[in-house]
Amino acid sequence: MVQGKAEGKLVKIYLDNCCFNRPYDDQTQIRISLETQAKMYIQDLVKEKKVGLVTSYVLWYENSQNPYETKRTAIEEYIQENSTDYIDIDKADLIKRNAEEIMGTGIKMKDVYHVSCAIYASCDYFLTTDDRLLKYCTDKIHMLNPIDFLRRLEDDLDDK
Numbered sequence: 001m002v003q004g005k006a007e008g009k010l011v012k013i014y015l016d017n018c019c020f021n022r023p024y025d026d027q028t029q030i031r032i033s034l035e036t037q038a039k040m041y042i043q044d045l046v047k048e049k050k051v052g053l054v055t056s057y058v059l060w061y062e063n064s065q066n067p068y069e070t071k072r073t074a075i076e077e078y079i080q081e082n083s084t085d086y087i088d089i090d091k092a093d094l095i096k097r098n099a100e101e102i103m104g105t106g107i108k109m110k111d112v113y114h115v116s117c118a119i120y121a122s123c124d125y126f127l128t129t130d131d132r133l134l135k136y137c138t139d140k141i142h143m144l145n146p147i148d149f150l151r152r153l154e155d156d157l158d159d160k
Helices: 017-024 030-047 057-064 069-082 089-105 109-120 146-158
Strands: 012-015 052-056 085-087 125-127 142-144
Touching: 012 030, 012 109, 017 030, 017 057, 017 069, 030 069, 030 146, 052 057, 052 069, 052 109, 057 069, 057 089, 057 109, 089 109, 109 125, 125 146, 142 146
Parallel strands: 012 052, 012 125, 052 085, 125 142
Antiparallel strands: none
C-alpha cells in the first residue's frame, strides 16, 4: 500500500479519459509508449489496492461517447471493477460550483469537470497525458502525467 499524506491513508488518484485511452494511441511514438507503460503499471497498482482510484459520472459520460465499442467496454469494465470512490451525478451541483472557479483558466469544459471531481473527492493526484491541462496549477491537487506520478511515488518510497 502506498501511504498518503496522513499515515495509513491510501493515495487517491483520478485518471482522466486521455489516460485511459493512452494504450490505444500510436505506440510507435516513444513518449506515448512510455506513458502507456506507466499508465498500465498504475492500473496494476490500483488492481492490487496499493493506490485508490476515484472515478466520476463525468468520466463515465465521456467514455460512453467513445465510438469504438471494444475500447469503451474495456475502460468501462476496468473502472467498474477497480474504482474505490465514485462521484455520482447527484453531486453535479457541487461539482459545477467547483468547476466555475476553474473555468476562467482556459481549460476545456470537460477537463474542468474532471479536475473538479478529483478535487471534490480529495484526490492526491490528477493524472493526464494532456499537456495543455498539465499547465493548470492549483494548490488543491497535484497535476501530473503518469510517468511523473511514478517518479513521485518512487521518490516518496525512497524517503521512507
